[in-house]
Amino acid sequence: MPKKKDATKIVFESEKDVPMMPMSLGSMLFNKTGSWRNIRPEIKLEECIQCGICWKFCPDMSIEIENEWPVVDYDFCKGCGICAEECPTKCIVMVEERK
Amino acid sequence: MPKKKDATKIVFESEKDVPMMPMSLGSMLFNKTGSWRNIRPEIKLEECIQCGICWKFCPDMSIEIENEWPVVDYDFCKGCGICAEECPTKCIVMVEERK
Amino acid sequence: MKKVIMGNHALSYGAMLARSEVIAAYPITPQTQVVELLSEMCADGTLHAKFIKVESEHSAMAACIGASLAGARTFTATSSQGLALMHEMLHWASGGRHPVVMGNINRSMAPGWSIWTDQNDSLSQRDTGWMQFYCASNQEVLDTTIQAFKVSEALYIPSMVILDAFALSHTYEVVDVPDQAVVDRFLPRFKPYARVTPDEPHAFNGLTGPENYFELRYKLQKDMERGPALIEETGLEFERLFGRRLRLVDDYLCDDAEIILVTSGTAGYTARVAVDQMRKAGLKVGNLRMRVFRPFPFDACRRILPKAKKIAVVDRNISYGHHGMFAQEVKSALYQHAGHPPVFSFIAGLGGRDITPGTFREVVDYTKAHETPEDNILWIGVKK
Amino acid sequence: MKKVIMGNHALSYGAMLARSEVIAAYPITPQTQVVELLSEMCADGTLHAKFIKVESEHSAMAACIGASLAGARTFTATSSQGLALMHEMLHWASGGRHPVVMGNINRSMAPGWSIWTDQNDSLSQRDTGWMQFYCASNQEVLDTTIQAFKVSEALYIPSMVILDAFALSHTYEVVDVPDQAVVDRFLPRFKPYARVTPDEPHAFNGLTGPENYFELRYKLQKDMERGPALIEETGLEFERLFGRRLRLVDDYLCDDAEIILVTSGTAGYTARVAVDQMRKAGLKVGNLRMRVFRPFPFDACRRILPKAKKIAVVDRNISYGHHGMFAQEVKSALYQHAGHPPVFSFIAGLGGRDITPGTFREVVDYTKAHETPEDNILWIGVKK
Amino acid sequence: MIEIRFHGRGGQGTVVASKILADALAKEGNYVQAYPEFGVERRGAPVFSFIRIDAKPIYDKSRIYAPDHVVVVDPTLVEASDVTEGLKDGGWIIINSDKPPDHFKFPAKFRVATVNATGIAVKHKLGTLAAPIVNTAVAGAIVRLLKLTKLESLLAAIKEAISIKPEDNQKAAAEAYEKVAAYMK
Amino acid sequence: MIEIRFHGRGGQGTVVASKILADALAKEGNYVQAYPEFGVERRGAPVFSFIRIDAKPIYDKSRIYAPDHVVVVDPTLVEASDVTEGLKDGGWIIINSDKPPDHFKFPAKFRVATVNATGIAVKHKLGTLAAPIVNTAVAGAIVRLLKLTKLESLLAAIKEAISIKPEDNQKAAAEAYEKVAAYMK
Amino acid sequence: MKKPKKMTMTLPAEEYVGSGNLACQGCGANLALRYVLKALGLRTILCIPACCWAVIDGAFPHSCVSVPIFHCAFETAASSATGVKAGLEMIGDHETTVVAWAGDGGTFDIGLQALSGAAERNDNIIYVCYDNEAYMNTGIQRSSATPYGAWTTTTPVKFFKDQPKKDIDAIMAAHSIPYQATASIAFPEDLIKKMKKARDIKGTRFFHIYAPCPTGWKSRPEDAVKLARMVVQNGIFPLYEVEHGEKYTLNIKVKDKKPIDDYFKLQGRFRHLKPEHLQAIQAEVDRQWARLLKKCEQS
Amino acid sequence: MKKPKKMTMTLPAEEYVGSGNLACQGCGANLALRYVLKALGLRTILCIPACCWAVIDGAFPHSCVSVPIFHCAFETAASSATGVKAGLEMIGDHETTVVAWAGDGGTFDIGLQALSGAAERNDNIIYVCYDNEAYMNTGIQRSSATPYGAWTTTTPVKFFKDQPKKDIDAIMAAHSIPYQATASIAFPEDLIKKMKKARDIKGTRFFHIYAPCPTGWKSRPEDAVKLARMVVQNGIFPLYEVEHGEKYTLNIKVKDKKPIDDYFKLQGRFRHLKPEHLQAIQAEVDRQWARLLKKCEQS
Numbered sequence A, B: 001m002p003k004k005k006d007a008t009k010i011v012f013e014s015e016k017d018v019p020m021m022p023m024s025l026g027s028m029l030f031n032k033t034g035s036w037r038n039i040r041p042e043i044k045l046e047e048c049i050q051c052g053i054c055w056k057f058c059p060d061m062s063i064e065i066e067n068e069w070p071v072v073d074y075d076f077c078k079g080c081g082i083c084a085e086e087c088p089t090k091c092i093v094m095v096e097e098r099k
Numbered sequence C, D: 001m002k003k004v005i006m007g008n009h010a011l012s013y014g015a016m017l018a019r020s021e022v023i024a025a026y027p028i029t030p031q032t033q034v035v036e037l038l039s040e041m042c043a044d045g046t047l048h049a050k051f052i053k054v055e056s057e058h059s060a061m062a063a064c065i066g067a068s069l070a071g072a073r074t075f076t077a078t079s080s081q082g083l084a085l086m087h088e089m090l091h092w093a094s095g096g097r098h099p100v101v102m103g104n105i106n107r108s109m110a111p112g113w114s115i116w117t118d119q120n121d122s123l124s125q126r127d128t129g130w131m132q133f134y135c136a137s138n139q140e141v142l143d144t145t146i147q148a149f150k151v152s153e154a155l156y157i158p159s160m161v162i163l164d165a166f167a168l169s170h171t172y173e174v175v176d177v178p179d180q181a182v183v184d185r186f187l188p189r190f191k192p193y194a195r196v197t198p199d200e201p202h203a204f205n206g207l208t209g210p211e212n213y214f215e216l217r218y219k220l221q222k223d224m225e226r227g228p229a230l231i232e233e234t235g236l237e238f239e240r241l242f243g244r245r246l247r248l249v250d251d252y253l254c255d256d257a258e259i260i261l262v263t264s265g266t267a268g269y270t271a272r273v274a275v276d277q278m279r280k281a282g283l284k285v286g287n288l289r290m291r292v293f294r295p296f297p298f299d300a301c302r303r304i305l306p307k308a309k310k311i312a313v314v315d316r317n318i319s320y321g322h323h324g325m326f327a328q329e330v331k332s333a334l335y336q337h338a339g340h341p342p343v344f345s346f347i348a349g350l351g352g353r354d355i356t357p358g359t360f361r362e363v364v365d366y367t368k369a370h371e372t373p374e375d376n377i378l379w380i381g382v383k384k
Numbered sequence E, F: 001m002i003e004i005r006f007h008g009r010g011g012q013g014t015v016v017a018s019k020i021l022a023d024a025l026a027k028e029g030n031y032v033q034a035y036p037e038f039g040v041e042r043r044g045a046p047v048f049s050f051i052r053i054d055a056k057p058i059y060d061k062s063r064i065y066a067p068d069h070v071v072v073v074d075p076t077l078v079e080a081s082d083v084t085e086g087l088k089d090g091g092w093i094i095i096n097s098d099k100p101p102d103h104f105k106f107p108a109k110f111r112v113a114t115v116n117a118t119g120i121a122v123k124h125k126l127g128t129l130a131a132p133i134v135n136t137a138v139a140g141a142i143v144r145l146l147k148l149t150k151l152e153s154l155l156a157a158i159k160e161a162i163s164i165k166p167e168d169n170q171k172a173a174a175e176a177y178e179k180v181a182a183y184m185k
Numbered sequence G, H: 001m002k003k004p005k006k007m008t009m010t011l012p013a014e015e016y017v018g019s020g021n022l023a024c025q026g027c028g029a030n031l032a033l034r035y036v037l038k039a040l041g042l043r044t045i046l047c048i049p050a051c052c053w054a055v056i057d058g059a060f061p062h063s064c065v066s067v068p069i070f071h072c073a074f075e076t077a078a079s080s081a082t083g084v085k086a087g088l089e090m091i092g093d094h095e096t097t098v099v100a101w102a103g104d105g106g107t108f109d110i111g112l113q114a115l116s117g118a119a120e121r122n123d124n125i126i127y128v129c130y131d132n133e134a135y136m137n138t139g140i141q142r143s144s145a146t147p148y149g150a151w152t153t154t155t156p157v158k159f160f161k162d163q164p165k166k167d168i169d170a171i172m173a174a175h176s177i178p179y180q181a182t183a184s185i186a187f188p189e190d191l192i193k194k195m196k197k198a199r200d201i202k203g204t205r206f207f208h209i210y211a212p213c214p215t216g217w218k219s220r221p222e223d224a225v226k227l228a229r230m231v232v233q234n235g236i237f238p239l240y241e242v243e244h245g246e247k248y249t250l251n252i253k254v255k256d257k258k259p260i261d262d263y264f265k266l267q268g269r270f271r272h273l274k275p276e277h278l279q280a281i282q283a284e285v286d287r288q289w290a291r292l293l294k295k296c297e298q299s
Ligand SMILES: Cc1ncc(C[n+]2csc(CCOP(=O)(O)OP(=O)(O)O)c2C)c(N)n1
Pocket: C026, C027, C028, C029, C057, C081, C082, C085, G029, G050, G051, G052, G053, G074, G075, G102, G103, G104, G105, G106, G107, G132, G133, G134, G135, G136, G137, G138, G143
């Protein structure tokens, strides 16, 4: 479903472009929810034991796993702090967002 | 509520007589359901033990008790036969309605 | 093949011949025989369909919408209170563009409880975006049901096939039941342009902001406006296959009429009888029976009605605080129009009070006797 | 006492000052603040009422009807889907003559989900026998709520007090909150002519055959027809007590207007701004804001509108398959009328698309430029 | 156009009589309209049903107020109700009864016929003794008396419409058809 | 008529700032109209609110597209969004920030002022450190800068409208009222 | 004639349901209301949704019942009663008992949500469901109270109802309402005793009354009471009460539980069932019966 | 940097809920659907009535979820799903799992009747209720799932909710559906295991998922998972499954049941409660916990 992967917001030019039915044609990836964040998670990988718990509990699919290590996707991370709260080694710290 | 006792069917002459709301003003006693009957209960009082069961189970309040004896009100008795069925001494018989 | 059947069964046969695939319905007098026969047909395999015996009409329409979105042809039937309980879902079916077809037996709205006919139940759904067909005979009920599927599925707009309580629903008439093969030619399988499926995932009917909603609804109206032509067209195709023409309106002796009656439902046929009687008596009266109310047949009305000196609309319904709904819409349709005869707005037969040929003679007597109506509403048959 | 409050709270204050005794309501955006404030008022004793936190709007209206029949003054509030879910019970409230008062926040009907304003929700209830008041300011919301109780209880017909989503419901404005003592003078305790009680047992709303139903409904319409005069009357009494006149329609510069705009709701106030602008530019434009839609103000329309050369109705609603509902009913109201200016039927602002002074300038530009409308519907602001 | 009113009791399926008649008449290209009383039916309570018959399409959908003939399916109704209400002069009053017509006192402007449909039904074991099903017998009598259609059409209609004991029902209809002849002048 | 647009974040209760302003102005017989963005608000997400002020009744119920001034309640929004959209020439851009106005680059046709509402709020212990409540301070600055009303009215309005720590809020408003003066030419 | 000894009357003498009503011959629903009103008396208001009783009562402007009735919409028995009760309270009537009187369809199906809502709020009403196991007023269509195996017009013989009867009593018990009970028209003394008990309890009270329907069950009118007795004695419809959703008490102790066959034989709606069906049903009845006894012991 | 050892992943890796969605920070409902779709995969259709998820998904023409969604009317989650399933069957798709995905309001209140109807018909759908204990999408109004004592905008502090939470699980058990289970977002492995089990069962299946709502509970976003864990460990929301309404199995065995206090302290909606309230609540929790254990033993 290539449509779904499309990260750009769909804006219709005219009613002709609008489908007949109210139906989705694109994903929500254009909506960079990172801008909602007031505090940001930072991972101290040296203390990370790769337990995957942060990934498991991130409500916004914003912990990615890059060659076996957890990486925060700041484009979408809303800064809820669950990862830091749940991290067994407390190696994720929430810091004031410096936008 | 004298209205309720009134046995005559209420027929309105004009919309002026009709109340504003759909509400009852009279009883159903004008409706002589005895005419529905195809079989009629007859009580052989000599065998009656005055147990009151026929009165208890008549769905149409058509067994009346007159000086301690059961009497069928043929104006309304629909002829269901429950009284006869339930009478312990079988002293109620259902006979062909001779209208 | 000719059968003597009741109007409710004419609906069932229509749904069966249309090869309805999902039926979700809830019983209500005077509609029950529709679903009873359909559940028998499903039981004995005459009809290969899923019959969902829902717990309310609201769920009936919800289930029909879901099934329609999944790509199935869906049918239901109801009446009065049941139709009213569906109201929210009626908006849903049209707004979501789900071409459900529903039979509705016209029954007066409670309270007080009434099981007898008038049109307030279906006409108070006139703003929900459904097409509305008013039938006058059991034959028309059956034929219209089949036509409704064709039109609905072409426009992605749901349809209501409407018949009077008892006067049609429980009345046996001779009906020519078309044979399946020919119906299949008229009405091929339902192939929606989009459906809910993992094969091509879409989210349907979701949150729609002010920047898009207007356009979606504009489309709905534009497709509604395609309706009248399409109904005439499919009505002609139907005639070619079955020999019976299905039109927007059924005009009887209107060309030279000085007074044209505007009628609908079974009263629309009874009116013909009155017209014949009055014609014999030398009165130039005609009858325009409106078979379709939504989409409103503007052109037909504007073509036919202005010929008359006076128009007498007989409504078996009322919009409280305004007047009869057919009268109201006929007036607004003719408003801009050149020739612009006075419209007399009569109301008769609410709550199942009988409408007879005499009713129409009374209507015409009044209309003849007055230049213009003395009141917004002229009541016929109220015990004043 | 002056307060800056949102439209939803204006409704709550209205219900509170009217001393509502039973409130049954269910939350829905954008109505929630109405019930939230009312439940607080019940909690802290500001309002002595039973608040029934029902499980659906259908039950909300059912409970209100029951309470009203028991002799209590009842209030509820809802919007869009919730109003639609009540549909069956709306018929019930009017047919049973239960003077419930309800606030409705105009919100577009799903699907797609919309929480933004248009009038299709309330206007698709136009045939249910309720009175309908369309408000343009928070002050009017509060005042109208109080007036609605008075009129409803005099006629035994329920009322809907209607306001636009967000533009009023969530917008803070300065509102003069009248004091209780004076309101009590205007609106004495509810003393129904019949109620359900063992002290005088009646069965209400039961089975009603064709021999009686028609007369009951005739009475309902006749009482509806008493509405306009009564609304003007109570509106004057209200003015004597509170200094604010409540009228059927709010006509602005219509006397010498060549083009009269027909508007309602908040758009009816925005139109005034446009009128002022156009007057400055030398255009003779007026604005008729319809405050009451049911009972339809026939006389007011027939008195004011024919003065104009052209009438431009701007509908924030549509009856699919016909056209805008205000336009439709204005036409039918003027149909019989002598002076008979062309009516232009515009549709704008569906699904919450904003209606601005510019919208009305566009409307007037078109109307000026054309002798008669080129189409049944003239769309403003659709991205074509 | 001929209009007939049936007087029966709830549970007797009076409408079936008119329905069968309709079937039979339709077979010969007639237009028919048959309907029960509009409303609540209760077992034992007096009810009506109606039928309209015509050679051309029937547009009148209003109810029947002045029937050409009436059929009294349940004899007890002759006293219980006014069976002649609205009945046109010269109209037949066809009564299911073992009595001869002159047993019933009616104004001379009406014609009376009786047929012992109950007896016939019982004889052919239709329904139960307590509640015999008399519709087909009644229909047979009507067809003959009013010369509405050929017996064959009626029998054919019965065959199609009646699932339980079609043959016996046909026999009953035929027998009634014969027996009623007596009254035809 | 004056129209002001507020830029804030969901959860900051930006509408409260405009509401308090409205209360204050109403006290002096002004007509006001204050409304939040029409739609779904999410904590942290950028949101607007609006206010209209006039000496005579306000009939325009349409939304505000060309504000006379804008107020940026959350400084991070200066980059995150185009705060000048539709802003009228000569309009004030009032930013909650500890930076001086010239720290922000805007076209010369706009006037810029900053007030450290966050600092003031924190100082008066309004809200939490993580989420200080800056509305009253912001309001103080606006009132002074735009000469909308007397400080007293604002303080009175705060007293009535704010249930938690009314006094501290009043202090915050007053302090902002003073501090912002600097930028007035 | 024998000298009159006193007539035995095991029920209150007063009648509040009048003759001339429109119930069929031998209608169980008719008896059900007759008994309930004998228990509750005149200071009672009935809220009756669409159901046979909406017809039995008679047509405007008539009514066969001596207490006031609010005929309400089909799905609103509970919410209407709640509203009436609230209204009465506000105008100062704290004494009148408000009863929602609905059929099984109006209770198990279309009215369930309103009932559940009232129960959750513990609204101060008595809800009575008279159960004739189908939509009778509309001509015998299946409801979720229709038992497994039964014919109705929407569950034709070829396609008879293949789901068990919805267990409304367990559903209501899950709401932990102060009082609920089952009852049968064959045991009016038990019914009246429990109804009087319920009247004096505050909060939502629920009754489930078994009310045979000769018309819909294709049974003989005279068997109505008999069937209502058999169904208790064979354990298909035990008579018990539940307090606060937990305390179960068996009211009619059945010593030797009867087999179900005779009960089924008397009803046309079951005529098509084969012995194996009946065996299966018997097994399920026994299982449920055991479960109930357990619940009663344990509480 | 340390040489990468394998990252532990106890859940399926695929994501079917996308970022950019409109859920609040720390939304439990968001996690709930994420886990459910990990269990069910792509051949799934969701029927979502009005609820927070109708917004989370995003606005037309966008959607954050990779499986098809039918956004349906508030009260129609079950009936819409039933309809979709029937439609699929008729056009020959017998494989796709149809899921009704509703909040507690759409399940306990306005959608209960449709759910009960589907359960009675044993329609072949999975019904999932994510429970955040109030109407959140409309701004925190009480639902019948709101626990005793909680503040909501319609149960103000002075007048906090004084009815217990409706026991939807007992109600569904009373429907004897083939499978039902409770779950919590703090125990995704358990949730996914049960959801996979349910997928392969035919008939009506019901899930009740505990999904904390920081916005509505006035709790800290980072506590969402913690709260969902505590509520299981203190026995307020035990994780168990029920088969055919009778066979109860406790899935997460809690050895030392924790007191409820900490759980309440973390939530602003309970701030007003006094110690005596908490004691009363604790007592009720213990009682219900005991009842549940008994049910599990006995089956
Ligand atoms: C919304 C709605 N749907 C359907 C009906 C039609 N209806 C009236 S009574 C009834 C059946 C009632 O069944 P039940 O509650 O079991 O009572 P019973 O007739 O068996 O006594 C139905 C389906 C209605 N009145 N309203």
